[in-house]
Amino acid sequence: MADLSINFAGIKAPNPFWLASAPPTNSGYQIMKAFDAGWGGAVWKTMGVPVINVSSRYGGLNYRDTRMSGFNNIELISDRTLADNLREIEEVKKYFPHHAVIASLMVETRKEWEQIIRDVENAGADGIELNFGCPHGMCERGMGSAVGQEPEVLETIVGWVMAAAKIPVITKLTPNISNIEDPGLAAVKGGTSAISLINTIKSIMGIDLDTFAPYPVVDGKGTNGGYCGPAVKPIAMNMVRQLAQHPQISGTPISAIGGIETWRDVVEYILLGATSVQVCTSVMHYGFGIVREMERGLRRFMDERGYQTIYDFTGKALPNILEWKELNLSYKVVASINPDKCIGCQLCYIACEDGAHQAIGLSSDPTNRIPDIIEENCVGCNLCSLVCPVEACITMEKQPAKAAPVTWEELTEAGEIPNSFNDPRAGGNGHYVPEPAEALRKKG
Numbered sequence: 001m002a003d004l005s006i007n008f009a010g011i012k013a014p015n016p017f018w019l020a021s022a023p024p025t026n027s028g029y030q031i032m033k034a035f036d037a038g039w040g041g042a043v044w045k046t047m048g049v050p051v052i053n054v055s056s057r058y059g060g061l062n063y064r065d066t067r068m069s070g071f072n073n074i075e076l077i078s079d080r081t082l083a084d085n086l087r088e089i090e091e092v093k094k095y096f097p098h099h100a101v102i103a104s105l106m107v108e109t110r111k112e113w114e115q116i117i118r119d120v121e122n123a124g125a126d127g128i129e130l131n132f133g134c135p136h137g138m139c140e141r142g143m144g145s146a147v148g149q150e151p152e153v154l155e156t157i158v159g160w161v162m163a164a165a166k167i168p169v170i171t172k173l174t175p176n177i178s179n180i181e182d183p184g185l186a187a188v189k190g191g192t193s194a195i196s197l198i199n200t201i202k203s204i205m206g207i208d209l210d211t212f213a214p215y216p217v218v219d220g221k222g223t224n225g226g227y228c229g230p231a232v233k234p235i236a237m238n239m240v241r242q243l244a245q246h247p248q249i250s251g252t253p254i255s256a257i258g259g260i261e262t263w264r265d266v267v268e269y270i271l272l273g274a275t276s277v278q279v280c281t282s283v284m285h286y287g288f289g290i291v292r293e294m295e296r297g298l299r300r301f302m303d304e305r306g307y308q309t310i311y312d313f314t315g316k317a318l319p320n321i322l323e324w325k326e327l328n329l330s331y332k333v334v335a336s337i338n339p340d341k342c343i344g345c346q347l348c349y350i351a352c353e354d355g356a357h358q359a360i361g362l363s364s365d366p367t368n369r370i371p372d373i374i375e376e377n378c379v380g381c382n383l384c385s386l387v388c389p390v391e392a393c394i395t396m397e398k399q400p401a402k403a404a405p406v407t408w409e410e411l412t413e414a415g416e417i418p419n420s421f422n423d424p425r426a427g428g429n430g431h432y433v434p435e436p437a438e439a440l441r442k443k444g
């Protein structure tokens with residue numbers, strides 16, 4: 001039977017399923033209930049100098065019949081007193097000594113960092129997470145993403161924390177930056193024990209068409225919030241793999257956050273190099289019970305493949321993620337429609353005709369609604385298979401290779417690809433001279 005336990009930068013937990021710092025980790029009551037349900041760790045709702053929160057606070061992106069496929073909030077850090085939070089951390093650790101309790105912190109000055117670190121250590125926290133990610137409210141006060149967006153400041157503060165802390169420190173990064181490697185590297189240079197990402201993405205959820213106020217509305221006004229939930233997972237996954245592939249960062253444990261809802265999401269992040277995962281929106285949507293399905297699925301996945309621990313498959317997808325220039329240009333797939341499954345909706349035809357490569361034709365017989373693939377036009381883009389509403393009705397079939405594998409880089413090096421507009425193989429001489437209007441008129 002698979003062993004799900006982890007040792008994440010020195011923080012031990014019975015499994016890699018952690019709650020992210022957010023409303024589900026606002027109190028000892030919630031965290032103990034979550035641990036009873038099966039969560040292996042929890043990052044406490046960020047503590048600092050208590051704040052006053054607004055009402056309302058959350059916005060949801062409903063896509064067709066899926067509610068909250070994206071989620072947004074304009075809430076700040078914990079509005080409870082530090083003393084209450086510390087007392088409850090101590091209580092949780094008494095009842096659950098083998099679960100991971102991580103204190104998320106956000107303060108401003110070095111003195112404040114030193115004091116609050118001592119406090120959470122005294123309360124028995126297993127680790128500290130530095131919230132350098134909050135993209136609203138706190139950043140206006142020089143904290144949260146204001147730190148995460150300034151690698152030098154981030155490195156300095158991580159350095160202060162590392163000098164003061166006796167327990168492992170996780171630096172949580174903001175995705176509101178052009179290259180995640182910059183703050184990732186700064187965190188490593190500052191000496192962080194681990195990295196977590198992503199925090200939320202700056203966003204406006206929508207506008208009320210009657211009042212012109214942005215959601216969520218606070219007395220007729222609003223502000224940008226932080227976006228999260230299933231919609232952000234692809235962005236978070238790319239950032240996780242960027243850090244996991246970076247030679248100077250890859251040795252630092254990564255806790256992945258962003259859009260996790262099922263065991264499959266968990267496995268994907270582990271395959272990209274994460275060794276713990278954190279969940280917020282899907283718990284806010286469906287409750288703590290989702291961890292049971294996560295655990296069952298992860299165990300089945302590992303047992304079926306003979307993996308004993310999650311470290312047996314950590315990062316296994318990374319060698320398959322290359323730069324574009326390294327992909328094989330000789331590889332070709334072509335769409336194939338299964339007539340037994342096709343319901344004749346012709347969405348594939350419309351999408352390909354208007355939005356892609358005109359590689360799908362319709363029968364001249366109006367009683368036959370099953371489209372045909374025009375193989376010579378099909379570039380294998382996948383669009384028809386993506387819009388098709390029937391599972392596995394349109395498949396992309398690998399074609400026999402017509403040439404040996406070759407990459408853009410190799411073709412360029414061999415001089416086989418035009419590298420300028422002026423190259424005759426690019427179809428021009430570098431200057432487009434329009435035909436005179438008179439000549440065009442004559443042509444009709």
Ligand SMILES: Cc1cc2nc3c(=O)[nH]c(=O)nc-3n(C[C@H](O)[C@H](O)[C@H](O)COP(=O)(O)O)c2cc1C
Pocket residue numbers: 020021022023045046071072073075076077078104131133134172198199200228229230232257258259260278279280281282
């Ligand atoms: C309502 C709400 C409050 C949050 N508060 C915090 C916080 O106090 N500290 C923090 O580091 N992240 C906070 N987050 C960000 C989450 O911890 C997490 O990074 C983000 O939601 C992405 O994960 P998800 O897609 O599973 O929601 C908050 C998120 C939400 C939705």
